[in-house]
Amino acid sequence: xxxxxxxxxxxxxxxxxxxxxxxxxxxxxxxxxxxxxxxxxxxxxxxxxxxxxxxxxxxxxxxxxxxxxxxxxxxxxxxxxxxxxxxxxxxxxxxxxxxxxxxxxxxxxxxxxxxxxxxxxxxxxxxxxxxxxxxxxxxxxxxxxxxxxxxxxxxxxxxxxxxxxxxxxxxxxxxxxxxxxxxxxxxxxxxxxxxxxxxxxxxxxxxxxxxxxxxxxxxxxxxxxxxxxxxxxxxxxxxxxxxxxxxxxxxxxxxxxxxxxxxxxxxxxxxxxxxxxxxxxxxxxxxxxxxxxxxxxxxxxxxxxxxxxxxxxxxxxxxxxxxxxxxxxxxxxxxxxxxxxxxxxxxxxxxxxxxxxxxxxxxxxxxxxxxxxxxxxxxxxxxxxxxxxxxxxxxxxxxxxxxxxxxxxxxxxxxx
Amino acid sequence: xxxxxxxxxxxxxxxxxxxxxxxxxxxxxxxxxxxxxxxxxxxxxxxxxxxxxxxxxxxxxxxxxxxxxxxxxxxxxxxxxxxxxxxxxxxxxxxxxxxxxxxxxxxxxxxxxxxxxxxxxxxxxxxxxxxxxxxxxxxxxxxxxxxxxxxxxxxxxxxxxxxxxxxxxxxxxxxxxxxxxxxxxxxxxxxxxxxxxxxxxxxxxxxxxxxxxxxxxxxxxxxxxxxxxxxxxxxxxxxxxxxxxxxxxxxxxxxxxxxxxxxxxxxxxxxxxxxxxxxxxxxxxxxxxxxxxxxxxxxxxxxxxxxxxxxxxxxxxxxxxxxxxxxxxxxxxxxxxxxxxxxxxxxxxxxxxxxxxxxxxxxxxxxxxxxxxxxxxxxxxxxxxxxxxxxxxxxxxxxxxxxxxxxxxxxxxxxx
Numbered sequence: 001x002x003x004x005x006x007x008x009x010x011x012x013x014x015x016x017x018x019x020x021x022x023x024x025x026x027x028x029x030x031x032x033x034x035x036x037x038x039x040x041x042x043x044x045x046x047x048x049x050x051x052x053x054x055x056x057x058x059x060x061x062x063x064x065x066x067x068x069x070x071x072x073x074x075x076x077x078x079x080x081x082x083x084x085x086x087x088x089x090x091x092x093x094x095x096x097x098x099x100x101x102x103x104x105x106x107x108x109x110x111x112x113x114x115x116x117x118x119x120x121x122x123x124x125x126x127x128x129x130x131x132x133x134x135x136x137x138x139x140x141x142x143x144x145x146x147x148x149x150x151x152x153x154x155x156x157x158x159x160x161x162x163x164x165x166x167x168x169x170x171x172x173x174x175x176x177x178x179x180x181x182x183x184x185x186x187x188x189x190x191x192x193x194x195x196x197x198x199x200x201x202x203x204x205x206x207x208x209x210x211x212x213x214x215x216x217x218x219x220x221x222x223x224x225x226x227x228x229x230x231x232x233x234x235x236x237x238x239x240x241x242x243x244x245x246x247x248x249x250x251x252x253x254x255x256x257x258x259x260x261x262x263x264x265x266x267x268x269x270x271x272x273x274x275x276x277x278x279x280x281x282x283x284x285x286x287x288x289x290x291x292x293x294x295x296x297x298x299x300x301x302x303x304x305x306x307x308x309x310x311x312x313x314x315x316x317x318x319x320x321x322x323x324x325x326x327x328x329x330x331x332x333x334x335x336x337x338x339x340x341x342x343x344x345x346x347x348x349x350x351x352x353x354x355x356x357x358x359x360x361x362x363x364x365x366x367x368x369x370x371x372x373x374x375x376x377x378x379x380x381x382x383x384x385x386x387x388x389x390x391x392x393x394x395x396x397x398x399x400x401x402x403x404x405x406x407x408x409x410x411x412x413x414x415x416x
Numbered sequence: 417x418x419x420x421x422x423x424x425x426x427x428x429x430x431x432x433x434x435x436x437x438x439x440x441x442x443x444x445x446x447x448x449x450x451x452x453x454x455x456x457x458x459x460x461x462x463x464x465x466x467x468x469x470x471x472x473x474x475x476x477x478x479x480x481x482x483x484x485x486x487x488x489x490x491x492x493x494x495x496x497x498x499x500x501x502x503x504x505x506x507x508x509x510x511x512x513x514x515x516x517x518x519x520x521x522x523x524x525x526x527x528x529x530x531x532x533x534x535x536x537x538x539x540x541x542x543x544x545x546x547x548x549x550x551x552x553x554x555x556x557x558x559x560x561x562x563x564x565x566x567x568x569x570x571x572x573x574x575x576x577x578x579x580x581x582x583x584x585x586x587x588x589x590x591x592x593x594x595x596x597x598x599x600x601x602x603x604x605x606x607x608x609x610x611x612x613x614x615x616x617x618x619x620x621x622x623x624x625x626x627x628x629x630x631x632x633x634x635x636x637x638x639x640x641x642x643x644x645x646x647x648x649x650x651x652x653x654x655x656x657x658x659x660x661x662x663x664x665x666x667x668x669x670x671x672x673x674x675x676x677x678x679x680x681x682x683x684x685x686x687x688x689x690x691x692x693x694x695x696x697x698x699x700x701x702x703x704x705x706x707x708x709x710x711x712x713x714x715x716x717x718x719x720x721x722x723x724x725x726x727x728x729x730x731x732x733x734x735x736x737x738x739x740x741x742x743x744x745x746x747x748x749x750x751x752x753x754x755x756x757x758x759x760x761x762x763x764x765x766x767x768x769x770x771x772x773x774x775x776x777x778x779x780x781x782x783x784x785x786x787x788x789x790x791x792x793x794x795x796x797x798x799x800x801x802x803x804x805x806x807x808x809x810x811x812x813x814x815x816x817x818x819x820x821x822x823x824x825x826x827x828x829x830x831x832x
Binding site for chain 2 (some may be wrong): 005018025026027028029121127128129132133136137138139140141142202266269276281282283284285286288290291292295296297300301302304305308309312317319320323325
């Protein structure tokens with residue numbers, strides 16, 4: 001496929017406009033955007049009006065168009081567009097992490113069945129070429145883990161809270177003013193966005209297809225100044241980190257939680273809107289990637305890179321998925337966490353396997369201990385509505401000991 | 417090409433044995449090493465003796481072998497092996513940076529002429545997939561620069577000198593004891609190794625084919641305790657850094673010099689034997705990659721990744737080279753440096769464009785100023801033999817002003 005590609009573009013927001021700019025200013029690669037489908041008829045757009053359509057079928061049913069680039073917000077509509085495009089033999093490039101995370105399996109089968117290519121580098125960690133690297137470079141190496149900072153909005157908020165002693169609300173408002181957070185930020189601040197990305201990455205890193213509702217995400221909305229003070233005193237930074245860890249007996253655990261990050265960790269220096277990814281392989285050791293996780297041009301450049309790959313006939317081979325040694329996804333693991341709570345009742349709810357530290361101040365109470373991931377799952381809503389805060393203290397994820405859950409107090413600090 | 421590959425391996429040292437291990441322990445990929453050519457008949461090797469040959473033609477003339485993997489030290493012999501293999505229609509994977517840097521143009525034409533694939537990810541920055549990323553991900557984006565730490569040996573030495581107040585000689589001995597430096601370390605410590613890597617990377621980042629003798633490399637052999645003290649006082653780290661910078665009028669400058677690295681630079685935290693690469697694109701901004709730059713398994717894994725790519729029909733397309741907007745290589749640039757010298761005569765030799773600081777102590781003299789890269793080229797030997805030390809202070813590389821070289825003193829500090 002070395003002819004000049006004809007592109008039908010869905011969506012002309014931040015990333016769509018970024019792609020338009022990057023494509024028109026690329027030195028090497030030429031492709032034509034022949035149609036742009038948008039919804040809002042009242043907006044003025046800085047492109048020729050003949051390019052614009054309000055009817056998706058004008059792109060989907062146009063046989064001249066080889067490639068559909070899907071850059072809209074609505075995940076359901078995006079799935080409709082992407083699947084209809086694939087069924088019509090069109091290649092698709094998308095950045096829609098929610099849609100992908102929800103429909104990975106169907107999409108995998110569709111692109112196989114219709115023998116077309118579906119690429120989505122821009123869906124995870126913006127300008128960092130993580131999917132391609134997992135797919136093409138780590139295809140023959142068993143990985144130990146993939147972790148990182150996959151969401152620029154929360155990283156910006158968390159950086160500001162610690163660096164400037166802002167409250168979560170103040171930092172969120174600042175992020176919204178600067179355009180780093182949306183007016184309804186729930187997708188980011190509750191950790192859904194990095195979860196969708198972790199699910200996409202888990203497919204290319206481990207061959208796993210997991211449903212979003214199987215994966216725990218706890219966000220940063222309950223972060224309190226006492227947590228910030230605690231982290232500052234200990235020399236930690238707070239980051240919202242997805243974890244994709246291979247553990248014993250060929251199992252993989254996936255979850256998204258706030259984490260206390262120590263200064264020797266690569267992620268310690270990934271601040272503000274930047275993203276970072278750590279990949280640890282059995283042979284290559286720990287690799288670290290950092291780059292802009294969002295933004296019009298960086299994400300546009302990631303989309304363009306996929307379009308260019310299409311023009312060279314590139315297709316994900318889902319190599320880890322195709323190898324028949326896929327590990328099993330599990331939530332049956334124990335994590336070591338810091339848990340800031342309000343009342344003794346909170347501690348009675350969340351059953352710890354083991355408590356190694358307990359602190360009671362006038363208005364600040366926490367424990368440090370080991371807890372089963374399923375406990376966090378069960379009490380996720382309780383934690384959020386009661387403004388409790390949980391943060392991973394130790395990256396080691398242990399397989400559970402068959403539900404033997406007696407809480408043991410090892411060290412008790414009581415200060416009043 | 418989806419059959420099981422038959423590999424002829426040249427060299428069974430550190431990387432060769434790493435590849436052997438990694439290949440035999442890879443879950444996904446299967447290929448057979450059918451013959452291993454080595455030189456030394458006295459060594460015992462932990463593989464079946466029937467695998468070993470001392471005659472290179474037994475591999476080159478074996479029509480059953482699809483892929484030659486070249487992992488020997490001798491660059492001239494390596495070129496002979498690689499070119500003979502390509503001419504016989506065999507694909508080649510090599511990690512020999514010196515051989516590649518010296519013969520990039522011939523090898524490019526050979527692999528084109530014989531329609532075979534020549535891959536060499538392991539030649540630059542070990543386990544960091546930088547060549548593939550430049551070739552496949554940044555293929556349509558103009559880059560501003562590529563820089564980093566491409567040599568683990570010197571990075572280990574420099575890290576130890578600063579962290580433990582060791583002298584250069586003490587740190588070198590420690591590196592040799594730990595196996596991070598060879599008994600004859602000149603290739604690393606004088607900056608040839610990172611220069612070869614920079615030349616390979618310049619082809620994939622900018623489409624440039626440059627000869628090693630056109631590129632300045634100044635190493636770390638003249639590092640003195642006063643330089644270490646100066647860097648420590650200022651809060652700098654010292655790193656040996658290759659620079660591949662696009663400057664005005666579509667020109668690219670390439671050189672390797674020691675640099676003072678400030679704490680906000682990504683490279684500040686790349687210590688010991690690790691490598692780091694910074695790629696800055698017009699659209700994606702600054703990207704940073706870190707990983708193990710050497711070692712048996714990491715490099716073996718990089719070689720395996722190339723072999724696996726071969727099995728999927730992968731071939732570099734040298735996209736930046738193929739695009740006909742290749743910038744021009746130039747040494748006509750001005751750098752801002754720290755220059756530690758011994759006598760006034762040293763300063764009379766190296767003509768500075770501008771001197772902004774001058775320090776004279778009892779036995780420590782330095783200037784900070786701007787100097788033409790060609791001056792450094794001309795006086796490279798003089799600097800080395802007289803134990804002077806030069807370190808880049810500012811990453812900005814400026815195009816020269818047509819040789820207008822009057823030295824201007826801006827600020828003079830004299831302390832006795």
